Amino acid sequence: MRINAKTVAQLAELGNEVRPGVSLADHTSLGIGGRTDQVLLRRPETIPQVMRLLAEEGNPHKFLGGGTNVLVDDGELGFIVLHLPASGSAMRVEGNAAYVDAAADLGGTVTFCAKHDLGGLEGLVGVPGSVGGALRMNAGAYGTQIGPHVREVQLYRAASGQIETLCGSDIRFDYRHTSFGPEDVMLRVKLELPSRPYQEILAAIKVSNQKRRSSQPLDQKSAGCVFKNPPGGSAGRLIDQLGLKGHRLGDAMVSDRHANFFVNLGQASCADMLGLIDSVRERVRTAYGIELENEVIVWRN
Ligand code: EPU
Numbered sequence: 328m329r330i331n332a333k334t335v336a337q338l339a340e341l342g343n344e345v346r347p348g349v350s351l352a353d354h355t356s357l358g359i360g361g362r363t364d365q366v367l368l369r370r371p372e373t374i375p376q377v378m379r380l381l382a383e384e385g386n387p388h389k390f391l392g393g394g395t396n397v398l399v400d401d402g403e404l405g406f407i408v409l410h411l412p413a414s415g416s417a418m419r420v421e422g423n424a425a426y427v428d429a430a431a432d433l434g435g436t437v438t439f440c441a442k443h444d445l446g447g448l449e450g451l452v453g454v455p456g457s458v459g460g461a462l463r464m465n466a467g468a469y470g471t472q473i474g475p476h477v478r479e480v481q482l483y484r485a486a487s488g489q490i491e492t493l494c495g496s497d498i499r500f501d502y503r504h505t506s507f508g509p510e511d512v513m514l515r516v517k518l519e520l521p522s523r524p525y526q527e528i529l530a531a532i533k534v535s536n537q538k539r540r541s542s543q544p545l546d547q548k549s550a551g552c553v554f555k556n557p558p559g560g561s562a563g564r565l566i567d568q569l570g571l572k573g574h575r576l577g578d579a580m581v582s583d584r585h586a587n588f589f590v591n592l593g594q595a596s597c598a599d600m601l602g603l604i605d606s607v608r609e610r611v612r613t614a615y616g617i618e619l620e621n622e623v624i625v626w627r628n
Pocket residue numbers: 467468469470542550551552553554555556560561562563564567584585586587622
């Protein structure tokens with residue numbers, strides 16, 4: 328979708344930048360997605376005005392963070408994307424509190440906090456994506472979730488059209504789900520983390536990295552786990568037990584390393600990936616009577 332010239336000029340006046348015809352295949356870890364105009368929110372404080380402007384012009388939009396948990400449609404997209412670029416001074420530590428921009432890289436945040444002797448996030452070190460994405464999804468791995476460490480979130484609230492600060496206790500963090508609205512935009516977070524010596528944190532980080540390397544296809548294009556785990560179970564194990572590792576549709580394939588990772592072997596389209604997701608869901612439903620729910624977020628036109 329194209330943003331008209333007048334709106335492009337107004338967005339620029341607010342200090343933001345429009346990049347025309349960006350390929351979302353280049354901005355997502357799956358390497359899948361069509362083209363659209365992208366607004367780089369270089370002045371996050373202008374988001375309320377940006378949103379009003381886009382609403383007035385009837386520009387449907389979606390917010391793209393790190394692009395590591397999203398499957399985007401093919402072709403010319405019917406919505407524009409907004410993106411918060413990472414800034415140089417994205418993190419600061421004060422006692423046991425870490426103040427981090429939502430655009431910051433999650434892994435970089437874990438190591439930054441470790442260098443300040445703040446632990447508790449070790450399991451998250453290999454989870455790809457931004458801090459904002461981790462907040463929205465309540466990212467978790469190896470017994471760690473980000474939610475319990477959140478003390479404050481500054482965000483654009485779609486419901487009020489304003490930038491607000493929420494207390495951690497006012498936000499619900501469930502398994503891969505939170506009470507943030509779908510149109511809310513994370514801006515900054517205050518985390519409270521336990522003190523731990525750097526060397527100890529480093530050792531724990533190494534253990535998570537090793538586990539991840541041995542069980543996940545980190546060298547291939549994917550969006551991490553495709554399905555949420557069903558209560559008490561593992562989607563990966565269920566799919567594996569059905570012998571579906573290596574199962575393919577075009578260039579979309581069930582990873583032969585971890586069956587809940589679906590990889591793009593090169594030229595997979597969104598249609599290939601959705602077809603594969605549906606066929607695996609169907610096989611699991613038929614075999615076990617379990618309806619797997621997507622963890623990956625799908626953006627259809
Ligand atoms: N398993 C298999 N075959 C497979 C994959 C897994 O038999 O192909 C078995 C494993 O051997 C293990 C069990 O299933 O006994 C669980 O596997 P794993 O430890 O890999 O955990 P998971 O439940 O499959 C979850 C998260 C991952 C996270 C890991 C590590 C979900 C959907 N997945 O996977 O998160 O990295 O635990 O904590 O909650 C993601 O969110 O995108 C993601 C990848």
